[in-house]
Amino acid sequence: xSLVDVATAADFDAHVAAADVVACHFWASWCExxxxxxxxxxxxxxxxxxxxxxxxxxxxxDELVGRFDVNAVPFFTFHEKGALAxxxxxxxxxxxxxxxxxxxxxxxxxxxxxxxxxAAEDLDARLKxxxxxxxxxxxxxxxxxxxxxxxxxxxxxALVDTGADFETFDILEDEEVRQGLxxxxxxxxxxxxxxxxxxxxxxxxxxEMAADGSLKExxxxxx
Numbered sequence: 001x002s003l004v005d006v007a008t009a010a011d012f013d014a015h016v017a018a019a020d021v022v023a024c025h026f027w028a029s030w031c032e033x034x035x036x037x038x039x040x041x042x043x044x045x046x047x048x049x050x051x052x053x054x055x056x057x058x059x060x061x062d063e064l065v066g067r068f069d070v071n072a073v074p075f076f077t078f079h080e081k082g083a084l085a086x087x088x089x090x091x092x093x094x095x096x097x098x099x100x101x102x103x104x105x106x107x108x109x110x111x112x113x114x115x116x117x118x119a120a121e122d123l124d125a126r127l128k129x130x131x132x133x134x135x136x137x138x139x140x141x142x143x144x145x146x147x148x149x150x151x152x153x154x155x156x157x158a159l160v161d162t163g164a165d166f167e168t169f170d171i172l173e174d175e176e177v178r179q180g181l182x183x184x185x186x187x188x189x190x191x192x193x194x195x196x197x198x199x200x201x202x203x204x205x206x207x208e209m210a211a212d213g214s215l216k217e218x219x220x221x222x223x
Contacts (some may be wrong), residue, residue, distance in 0.1 A: 003042055005055045009063040015052050022079040022105050024054040026070045032197070033091030033129040034074045040093055048104045072134075078103060091129040123176065127184045130177065132197035135222045136166035139181060140191040144168045151203040155191045158210040164219035195222045 006012045015023045025041055027034035044054040057066055068077050076088040090211050107119030144156050159166050171178040182188050185199045193200040195223035
């Protein structure tokens with residue numbers, strides 16, 4: 001079965017009741033990472049016809065968005081025998097494949113890959129999805145709550161001072177991203193700040209922008 005677009009809560013409930021395993025993708029047309037996640041779901045759907053793979057446009061079905069507390073897209077729900085079993089927020093292809101394999105059988109290593117796609121192309125697609133997964137995203141050592149280097153700590157402080165919302169990605173937890181993003185962005189050091197998927201710069205640039213007031217303007221415009 002291919003991906004099924006669901007437009008009402010009643011239709012959603014009918015699909016969930018009709019299959020032992022159901023995965024649903026809450027998406028938005030303006031969110032580029034959603035398209036990449038759809039490709040992965042479509043591949044699983046082709047290989048597991050007994051399961052159901054649904055799509056819900058998050059801005060169109062308020063009842064479901066409220067029911068599952070969908071605050072960002074992409075967002076996924078996983079159902080087993082009619083009951084909610086798990087959720088996943090964000091464009092994390094590896095985590096999505098892992099959760100699907102846990103319910104459908106197989107291993108993460110057996111997750112289908114795009115035909116003829118090289119490892120470099122896969123990483124490039126993942127990095128594009130990551131850098132566009134939030135309007136303002138800081139790749140850093142540690143988290144905004146616990147920075148793990150002085151440069152990251154200074155940048156987090158500057159971002160907090162703007163009052164703008166931002167997300168962080170801990171590069172110490174993912175060596176593939178840590179090394180790959182340097183080439184992807186052509187920027188050899190961390191932290192790296194992305195706004196609307198575009199690299200703004202590293203520590204020095206961010207601190208300069210904070211000093212002249214342009215950082216707050218840039219982040220406010222991205223909200």
